[in-house]
Amino acid sequence: MSRAELLADDPIWLILLKVLCIFLFALLTAMITVWAERRLIGRMQNRPGPNRVGPFGLLQPIADAIKMPFKEEIVPRTADKVTYRLAPVLALSPTMIGLAVMPFGPEVSIFGERTVLQLVDLPVGVLVVLAAASIGVYGVVLAGWSSGTPYPLLGGLRSAAQVISYEIAMGLAIVAVILQTHSLSLGDIVDSQQGLWFGIALFPAFFIYLVAMVGETNRAPFDLPEAESELVAGFHTEYSSMKFVIFYIAEYINMIVVSAMGTTLFLGGYMAPWPISLIGDNYFNSGWWPMLWFIGKIGLALFFFIWLRGTLPRYRYDQFMKLGWKFLVPISLVFIVALTVINVFDQLSTTGILISAGFFILLLIALVMMIPDRREPRAGRVPLSGGGYPVPPIDLQIPSKPRRTKQARSRAGRRQTVAAGAKEGDDGVS
Amino acid sequence: MSNSAMLLAQAGAEVAKVSTGEAISFWILAPLALGGALGMIFARNAVHSAMFLVLTMLSLGVMYMVQQAPFLGFVQIIVYTGAIMMLFLFVLMLVGRDSSDSVVEVLRGQRVWAAILGIGLAGLLVTGVAEALTSVRPVGLAEQNAGGANVANIGRSVFTDYLFPFELTSALLITAALGAMVLGYTDKSKRRTQRETADARFRGEHDRPSPLPGPGVYATANSVAVPALLPDGSIAPESVSAIIEATASRELATDIETVAGAIPGPDAHALKPAAAKEGDK
Incomplete structure (x- = not known):
């Protein structure tokens, strides 16, 4: 039976069980990620991180979860009340949808029922994740707008522009994968990575996805919507207590979703990594084992997020937009064209190859022509000395002393008299 | 829009059996879509209006999915709610939350013409829907979707039978984008230097030096x-x-x-x- 048929066969209790498991997985992983992030960032910055509650501070997330709802909730007087309350819900709920289409593992048996470790395998699974992400932005944007104060508004605007821009780059990276699999279903995409992972085969697309996924989740170094040095806390400045927690969790679940998506698209999904896949006739690729690999790969991706945050300084906003639109999008477009050419290369006749090669060369020439000439940085400026200021000239030629004019001489004379204490400073305006 | 969908669903019940799931989702989504459409018109605040429109578009997207067109449904959500409405919201937020439409007629006879054209559009829609109810028999997309080939079949029709309209649309969009860039472009090479600005300030070209x-x-x-x-x-x-x-x-x-x-x-x-x-x- 195919994956879709197996899933269509699921009884209702099994579907509910899967929903519950996905929900718990998202929340628990988010909590563990919060703890791991604080510990790891602490280690990277030579400090212990949380270490008071439980061994290694492991119970810190639970302590926070108890503390946060009991904090005072402050609603600004200028807030748009309904939208202000709606925004956290809109931020959190779509993030869970993305996990519903992720394939966690192959065919297994749960209480005697054959099924696949996946809630639903839609023929357009990839689009579900993108759609959920695009709905999730509304939470951030509305939070910024409804707070009724300038900093959240600026954060919300930044976030809207950022997510739309980086979703384009992300979508184009995904197109490269879809070109190879001929299917939008995530189950099929994993199945077609039996041999080589797309992360290696389509490395440029993988690289673009990695950058875009950080931009999409508003994480450092692209955390401009909540840049504390510029916007206090960005879109959630005015949120406190439980509503703030919801934004916090939504950010982490979002990270988990894009990590799971990256794993599925580029890192072979739930397939065992290469040396392990050789053991015992691919024994570790059957039953419940693949779920371990899947979660392990998600963990690696999450570590990558944390590592980036601990390593890189925040981008400036215009540089960030330039990176997205002028670097990532063109590169992925060129890569898609190149990939298509490689795919149909065998079917082309010699004439076809020659024509496309000629076209390619023409395109290259046109591109080279479009590179602007470098402007002379100091055009029209009179050099002060032989070499560049403040470096002394190589030939050590001493600049000639300027000739003293009559005016300068009289000024110098006056300075001397002032120093002597004479009272004639009143007409000294020159 | 929703009214027509409701009529269609009822007609569909007579011609071909509507499954229970489809009926349930319709009766949940249709009031939502209709409420969103009415809310969009009657909301005072422009941002609330936009949010109601988002609700309508989301409901329509889910309806497409229920009607065996998952690709169309998700594209509706990604493109319309995700990109277009987001840009709308962006502009509304930039303009300011306190700005509201003035009720003064800018063009003379605007309301009369709006009423006449609105009634005309309603007439066209009703005729179209009535025609669809009486003489069109719903076939369903089961044959097109067989074996998960929904996306592939859409791609085939877009790039074969409907290539010309498709290319025409993209040309239109590119023209619009280029036009916006031309209108919005300012030549940065002619920007005044700090020195020139300071001189201009003292010459009185600014409000204050x-x-x-x-x-x-x-x-x-x-x-x-x-x-x-x-x-x-x-x-x-x-x-x-x-x-x-x-x-x-x-x-x-x-x-x-x-x-x-x-x-x-x-x-x-x-x-x-x-x-x-x-x-x-």
Whole structure:
């Protein structure tokens, strides 16, 4: 039976069980990620991180979860009340949808029922994740707008522009994968990575996805919507207590979703990594084992997020937009064209190859022509000395002393008299 | 739109059996879509209007999915709610939350023409739907979707039978994008240098030669909304950013007055001891 048929066969209790498991997985992983992030960032910055509650501070997330709802909730007087309350819900709920289409593992048996470790395998699974992400932005944007104060508004605007821009780059990276699999279903995409992972085969697309996924989740170094040095806390400045927690969790679940998506698209999904896949006739690729690999790969991706945050300084906003639109999008477009050419290369006749090669060369020439000439940085400026200021000239030629004019001489004379204490400073305006 | 969908669904029940799941989702989504459409028209606030439209579009997207067109449904959500409405919201937020439409007619006879054209459009829609109900038999997409080939079949029709309209649409969009770029482009190479700007300021081409005064942050309070004080003790209105002023000026008028000293109270700006101040008065 195919994956879709197996899933269509699921009884209702099994579907509910899967929903519950996905929900718990998202929340628990988010909590563990919060703890791991604080510990790891602490280690990277030579400090212990949380270490008071439980061994290694492991119970810190639970302590926070108890503390946060009991904090005072402050609603600004200028807030748009309904939208202000709606925004956290809109931020959190779509993030869970993305996990519903992720394939966690192959065919297994749960209480005697054959099924696949996946809630639903839609023929357009990839689009579900993108759609959920695009709905999730509304939470951030509305939070910024409804707070009724300038900093959240600026954060919300930044976030809207950022997510739309980086979703384009992300979508184009995904197109490269879809070109190879001929299917939008995530189950099929994993199945077609039996041999080589797309992360290696389509490395440029993988690289673009990695950058875009950080931009999409508003994480450092692209955390401009909540840049504390510029916007206090960005879109959630005015949120406190439980509503703030919801934004916090939504950010982490979002990270988990894009990590799971990256794993599925580029890192072979739930397939065992290469040396392990050789053991015992691919024994570790059957039953419940693949779920371990899947979660392990998600963990690696999450570590990558944390590592980036601990390593890189925040981008400036215009540089960030330039990176997205002028670097990532063109590169992925060129890569898609190149990939298509490689795919149909065998079917082309010699004439076809020659024509496309000629076209390619023409395109290259046109591109080279479009590179602007470098402007002379100091055009029209009179050099002060032989070499560049403040470096002394190589030939050590001493600049000639300027000739003293009559005016300068009289000024110098006056300075001397002032120093002597004479009272004639009143007409000294020159 | 929703009305027509409702009629279609009822007609569909007569021609081909509608499954229970489809009926349930229809009766949940149709009121939502209709409510969103009405809310969009009647909402006072432009952002609320946009949000109601988003609700309608989402409901329509889910309806497409239920009607065996998952690709169309998700594209509807990604493109319309995710990109287009987001850009709308972006502009609305930039324009400002307090701006509302004026009810004054800008064009003469606008309302009459709007009513006439609206009735005309309604007539066209009703005729179209009636035609569809009487003489069109729904076939369903089961045959097209067989074996998960929904996306592939859409791709095939777009790039074979409907290639010309497709290319025409993309040409239109590119033209629009280029037009926007031409209109919005400013030549940065002709930007004035700092020196030239300073000269222009002193020649009187700007409102004032000096930059605006900084706010009174840290003088008596730590909020940027606190205005700076001039040497004579009066407040400098230009010292508070226009954005901050516009955002909360109405709601926070009392607070501003308190800070500015218009309301009697303990004078935080007084540098002399209290007794000396009494003597001054």
